Amino acid sequence: MRFQPLDLFATALPADKRASVYQSTKATHEKRTKLLFEQFADPNRLRQRAGEIKQHAIENLDAYLPAVEKKLQANGVQVHWASTAEVACETVLGIMRARKATKMVKAKTMVSEEIELADFLGRHGIEALETDLGEFIVQIDHDHPSHIVRPIIHKNRREIAQSFEREGLGAYDDDPQVITTRARHFLRQKYLQADVGLTGANFISAESGRMVLVTNEGNSRFCLAATKCHIALIGIEKIVPRDSDLALLINLLGRSGTAQDLTVYTEFISGPKSSEQPDGPEEMHVIFVDNGRTEVLASDCREILRCIRCGACLNVCPVYRQASGHAYRSVYPGPVGAVLSPILMGSRFAEKADLPKASSLCGACHEVCPVNIPIPDLLLRLRHRAKEEGVAAPGTPPMGAWALLASQPMAWRAALFGGKAMDYLPRSLLPIPALHAWEEKRTLPAWRGGEFRKWLKKRPGVKPR
Amino acid sequence: MATCLCDAFYDDVAVATVEVLEHLGLEVGFSEAQTCCGQPAFNGGDWDASRKVVRHTVRTFAGEDPVIVPSGSCAAMLFHGAPLEFEKERDRDEVGQLGRRTWELADFIVNGLGVKTWPGRYEATVAFHCSCHSRGTMSGEAALALLTSIAGTRILPFGEGEQCCGFGGTFSVAFPHVSAAMGELKLEHIRAVSPDVLVSADMSCLMHLGGLAAKEGKPVRTLHVAQVLRDALNYKGASSG
Numbered sequence: 001m002r003f004q005p006l007d008l009f010a011t012a013l014p015a016d017k018r019a020s021v022y023q024s025t026k027a028t029h030e031k032r033t034k035l036l037f038e039q040f041a042d043p044n045r046l047r048q049r050a051g052e053i054k055q056h057a058i059e060n061l062d063a064y065l066p067a068v069e070k071k072l073q074a075n076g077v078q079v080h081w082a083s084t085a086e087v088a089c090e091t092v093l094g095i096m097r098a099r100k101a102t103k104m105v106k107a108k109t110m111v112s113e114e115i116e117l118a119d120f121l122g123r124h125g126i127e128a129l130e131t132d133l134g135e136f137i138v139q140i141d142h143d144h145p146s147h148i149v150r151p152i153i154h155k156n157r158r159e160i161a162q163s164f165e166r167e168g169l170g171a172y173d174d175d176p177q178v179i180t181t182r183a184r185h186f187l188r189q190k191y192l193q194a195d196v197g198l199t200g201a202n203f204i205s206a207e208s209g210r211m212v213l214v215t216n217e218g219n220s221r222f223c224l225a226a227t228k229c230h231i232a233l234i235g236i237e238k239i240v241p242r243d244s245d246l247a248l249l250i251n252l253l254g255r256s257g258t259a260q261d262l263t264v265y266t267e268f269i270s271g272p273k274s275s276e277q278p279d280g281p282e283e284m285h286v287i288f289v290d291n292g293r294t295e296v297l298a299s300d301c302r303e304i305l306r307c308i309r310c311g312a313c314l315n316v317c318p319v320y321r322q323a324s325g326h327a328y329r330s331v332y333p334g335p336v337g338a339v340l341s342p343i344l345m346g347s348r349f350a351e352k353a354d355l356p357k358a359s360s361l362c363g364a365c366h367e368v369c370p371v372n373i374p375i376p377d378l379l380l381r382l383r384h385r386a387k388e389e390g391v392a393a394p395g396t397p398p399m400g401a402w403a404l405l406a407s408q409p410m411a412w413r414a415a416l417f418g419g420k421a422m423d424y425l426p427r428s429l430l431p432i433p434a435l436h437a438w439e440e441k442r443t444l445p446a447w448r449g450g451e452f453r454k455w456l457k458k459r460p461g462v463k464p465r
Numbered sequence: 466m467a468t469c470l471c472d473a474f475y476d477d478v479a480v481a482t483v484e485v486l487e488h489l490g491l492e493v494g495f496s497e498a499q500t501c502c503g504q505p506a507f508n509g510g511d512w513d514a515s516r517k518v519v520r521h522t523v524r525t526f527a528g529e530d531p532v533i534v535p536s537g538s539c540a541a542m543l544f545h546g547a548p549l550e551f552e553k554e555r556d557r558d559e560v561g562q563l564g565r566r567t568w569e570l571a572d573f574i575v576n577g578l579g580v581k582t583w584p585g586r587y588e589a590t591v592a593f594h595c596s597c598h599s600r601g602t603m604s605g606e607a608a609l610a611l612l613t614s615i616a617g618t619r620i621l622p623f624g625e626g627e628q629c630c631g632f633g634g635t636f637s638v639a640f641p642h643v644s645a646a647m648g649e650l651k652l653e654h655i656r657a658v659s660p661d662v663l664v665s666a667d668m669s670c671l672m673h674l675g676g677l678a679a680k681e682g683k684p685v686r687t688l689h690v691a692q693v694l695r696d697a698l699n700y701k702g703a704s705s706g
Contacts, residue, residue: 003639003640003641003642004639004640006640006643007639007640007641007642007643008642010640010642010643010646011642026625316627318628318629318631318647318650319640319643319647322643322646322647323643357510357635357636357639357640358636358640358643359633359636360597360629360631360632360633360634360636360637360644360647361508361597361633361634361636362597362600362628362629362633363597363598363600363601364597364600364627364628364629366600366601367600367601367627377549380507380508380510380546380549380550381549382510383508383509383510384510384511384512384550385510386510387509387510387511387512397509397635397638398511399505399506399509399511399514399515400511400514402505402506402514403506403511403513403514403515403517403518405500406469406500406501406503406517406518406521407500407517407518407520407521409497409498409499409500409521409525412500413497416472416473419473433638434635434638437637437638437639437641438637438638438641438676440641441641441642441644441645441648441676441677441680442645442648442672442673442676442677442679442680443676443679443680444672444676445474445475445672445675445676446474447473447474448473448474448475448476449472449473449474450472451476452467452471452472452476452479452480453472453497455476455480456483456495459483461487461492461493462483462493462494462495463492463493463494463495464494464495464496464497465494465495465496
């Protein structure tokens with residue numbers, strides 16, 4: 001029996017990594033739930049409402065995108081459209097070159113991970129430095145984030161202290177306070193040297209062109225303090241219709257993602273610095289990134305575009321907790337990643353078609369999602385798509401014979417009564433891989449096929465239909 | 466609907482379901498033609514195969530009578546899963562009609578019939594595993610309400626009750642290591658409260674958890690909600706009622 005790659009990855013994961021991912025996600029999930037249910041009479045109604053707002057927004061992008069472009073331009077922002085990762089990277093490079101800029105400080109943005117911007121800029125001689133502490137550590141380790149909100153959930157402080165020592169940031173010391181202080185000292189000078197600050201956006205309002213950035217470290221503010229040019233990379237699904245929608249979404253984002261009422265910093269940015277403002281970028285660019293999103297919009301999984309990248313579904317997911325983020329081989333791990341990553345592969349869907357199967361369909365992700373995405377339904381649709389496209393799926397038993405049996409009552413009854421033979425046959429000789437996979441970890445109850453039907457025959461009260 | 470799992474392995478759960486429904490004064494019908502709800506293929510992505518089985522189920526359970534299932538998972542397949550895979554099918558209305566009159570057993574007793582307390586007596590400490598298919602439905606609360614109301618039964622809450630047991634149908638054989646690890650975590654929480662019996666509304670969860678525990682050589686006693694209800698009624702000296 002061939003096992004799925006995610007299952008093998010989880011098996012090989014060191015116990016201490018699994019324990020730290022589990023402890024950390026569990027603690028955040030529990031705090032999130034406590035907070036929401038203590039503070040709101042009906043948090044589920046809020047999730048539904050937020051889902052409706054985002055669903056409306058993504059279904060009306062054709063109206064909202066031109067509207068936000070107009071607003072942004074009126075606010076003095078230069079707007080760019082990037083259909084693919086390549087175009088997005090080239091656009092950033094073009095802006096850097098036009099300014100003869102060689103140094104960029106970056107706030108945490110998942111879309112920049114998605115388009116692999118830092119590596120691209122590095123290859124073109126531009127230093128693109130991550131300033132979020134977790135992302136900075138990922139960068140110096142040439143690693144990848146393993147969680148949407150907590151990129152280094154898979155690392156412990158000893159590993160981080162070793163990395164800092166290797167990078168010349170001080171002798172080995174795994175005190176978190178020391179690590180943080182060293183990163184701060186190193187990054188401060190970088191903020192001052194950089195020409196351009198790059199951020200993502202958590203939301204952007206079509207009504208005003210106002211974008212929202214939330215962080216806990218304040219690094220995005222530093223990215224925009226000394227630099228003269230601000231580039232914001234924004235996925236086209238980040239749009240919300242009105243400024244007033246932000247109230248609900250920001251309330252849900254902090255609580256769902258990090259179990260905070262509000263993240264430490266919440267920035268609202270409408271454009272470059274005005275003449276009355278003493279500091280800040282004089283030039284601002286917004287690059288709207290598609291990179292497969294319109295394909296998602298056209299699919300029967302479009303609800304996934306509501307996602308506000310809070311990571312609550314990762315935190316609650318029992319599979320993520322066992323396997324950790326890198327098991328998903330994608331920028332977006334966990335339940336949301338299991339939906340989004342295969343679709344974003346476009347014509348190479350098959351390469352990640354195993355991810356939607358990496359779920360017991362327990363529905364915990366749907367239950368916590370702040371925008372109420374029916375993730376299990378979407379996983380099922382993608383499983384169906386994989387079957388339709390003939391993607392080979394290791395470990396999934398073929399269903400044709402079963403369907404034949406289960407739609408012919410005579411054959412079904414014969415199998416029920418005949419199945420007893422299984423108890424007498426040597427299991428190892430049975431050519432049923434699924435049975436072996438089951439019995440490696442669990443026992444199977446004794447076969448009682450047909451016993452209920454025999455009982456019924458002697459039961460006068462039960463009417464045959 | 467007996468469910469294929471009870472048909473093959475857990476006949477006593479089906480028996481208990483009949484006895485519980487008859488206790489409530491209902492006339493129980495059983496179609497010999499019934500097979501499976503179609504969920505295995507639906508979850509596996511083979512919707513053509515699944516729809517074939519669902520169509521058979523729709524024919525078998527034609528009519529207006531409520532369909533009672535001693536499984537949150539099979540019930541959810543009929544009222545949620547099947548409509549999803551029939552969205553673009555011409556016979557989606559027939560499928561929807563069956564879904565709307567399909568009930569998980571405890572949900573039916575509490576929310577369908579309005580019976581909120583259970584007579585008789587059942588002396589045990591119970592760990593109740595709320596199966597995942599009852600998320601977003603009234604089933605979990607209904608089963609818990611009935612169990613709590615039984616004289617002599619004490620419910621023992623345990624850690625991370627909202628987490629999945631790890632079964633997930635074909636998931637358990639396609640991802641056996643992750644699946645078993647999830648189950649072991651669940652067992653750890655359950656064992657920490659030392660219940661006399663582990664109870665659930667889904668035999669699939671119990672087959673997985675019970676099978677894991679037995680394989681470890683530390684078996685756990687498992688019962689379906691219907692069996693506890695039936696056993697409470699059969700308590701000697703209990704007034705029927």
